Amino acid sequence: RLLGSLLKTVNDTKFNSAVFLLTGIPGQEVIHLWISIPFCLMYVISIIGNSVILFLIKTDPTLHEPMYIFLSMLAITDLGLLIATMPTILGIYLFNSREISFNACFTQLFFIQSLQCIESSILLLMAFDRFIAICNPLRYASILTLPRIAKMGLVCVLRGITTIFPLPLLLKRFQYCGDNVLSHSYCAHQEVMKLMACSDIRVNSIYGLSLSLLTVGLDSLLIFLSYVMILKTVLSITSHMKCLRALNTCVSHLCAVLLFYTPMTGLSVIHRLREDSSPLLKILLGYIYILVPPLINPIVYSVKSKHLHARISRAFCDGLDHRNSLGVAN
Template identity: 75%
Template sequence: MSAVNDTKFQFAVFLLTGILGKEDVYLWIAIPFCLVYVTSIVGNSVILFIIKTDPVLHDPMYIFLSMLAVTDLGLSITTIPTILGIFLFNSREISLDACFAQLFFIHLLQGMESSFLLLMAFDRFIAICNPLRYASILTPPRLVKMGLLCVLRGVAVVLPLPFLLKRFQYCRANVLSHSYCVHQEVMKLACADITVNNIYGLSTALLTMGLDSLLIFLSYVIILKTVLNVASHEECLRALNTCVSHLCAVLLFYIPEIGLSVIHRFGNSSSHLLQFVLGYFYLLVPPLMNPIVYSVKSKHLRARIIRVLNK
């Protein structure tokens, strides 16, 4: 241990992990990962392009969707280098600073996505429960302020994480169980008391994503109550149909995110397979599926995408 105390770190890199036992078929495994990333980037870019160039889609609902698309693009770009680096080039090493930077952006973008999903729930809440004041409440300047507030909240919450990790000496095995860096896992490699990191990480998760998910749930309880009071069955279904795509995005985001957080902190060796599946699911699937779900469920967006593709 004396050698460790003489230097800040015992090793200069972390080793990322791909799919254990499948190293001989990494090139084939890389193909679906490449397809997922290309589809995610193209899909979210198309969403952004259509919303930006079509004035008809400059409504609050689509502005919030564009914020979600930017976040999904950021998540894809943040994780592409390390995941494809492993499967294409068997490059497992990542420097400590690069690892800290990656986990900062992953957690920041995850927090922002949670915030934007909450804003989208608020949009549906106002549209269904108070439609006459919809335009006066969700004005363009207010939308900008809400978006900036979400970004600032994410930065304020996530910024301490790299500094909390940088103060540690890392004297344990430097192998991570994912193809990317996250705070919950990196902190376990420290040869010091990680109580502060554990408490801060859990507290921020509860006060951001936990609070957001609770508010989203409450908003839909009120929405459901309001919709059930609508006399016409057809109007009831039409109102609920506008929420389907958002509900799909919420479930795709929160279920694996919460599951992975619980496994990281309270799981054991028997949960490695589930941890592996959720670890890839929560970063790869939402950016892939969100553009598809919204394109299918929003007839205005779908019509404009078809019009652009036919030109």
């Protein structure tokens, strides 16, 4: 019994000291430093864009409306996703740092999956916001009150944490085989699970699939149904201009939905059904899935939202006027 305990301790120590190896773009290691430039630009633009959105919504009372509050929730989630992935992605391309410990990998995996689940929930809330605004505008203010919106946001966070929390625990209890090389620059659940070849992973597979269906799958279905109802209501409007105006308020959200769900679905299909697909395609989809929505969402909403666009233009003009006045004074 004592010998068995000592062997278990040795195995646990070996497990805890083991590492995963992350992957950049295979075959392009020589130019990784140059490849880091667009990644750095994407991170900087995404962080500035989402931070500006948050600052404007917080400081401008005219933007304290349900649609913009949900947008601020989306921006916070995107910032969290950028912070969760930045150390490993930039670490590979800037410093050629590929190793990540098991515990660090599981922690990153938890935050990425949780934030993705939260973002899916927020996109559903934004679809609900558009549904109420178009299909039942007279009750919009009474339904989407600030206390109710706060409770909705809290439910989104709790849903993301509680549903994803078992994933790293389920992954950590297995022995890992092979060379421990992941095909992404960050820890993805499907990739880590594939390295458990010497273990029975049916529980993990069933839980992961059920989780996808009950969160992302259910959210996307409800978003689709909400837009069916919106389209039905809009088509019943006799005025052509009012019909177009109502649809125009949904364009930004539809872009955010497509940017979020399209690469996620493609990556999931490749991991589960198309093992023979190109590794480069898998890597590119992985980057699009993580980096493109936080980059594009602020741009789309800034362009399509008249109030937000006007507020950004006014802030920019005020900044130029202040700079010019300082130049004249000097």
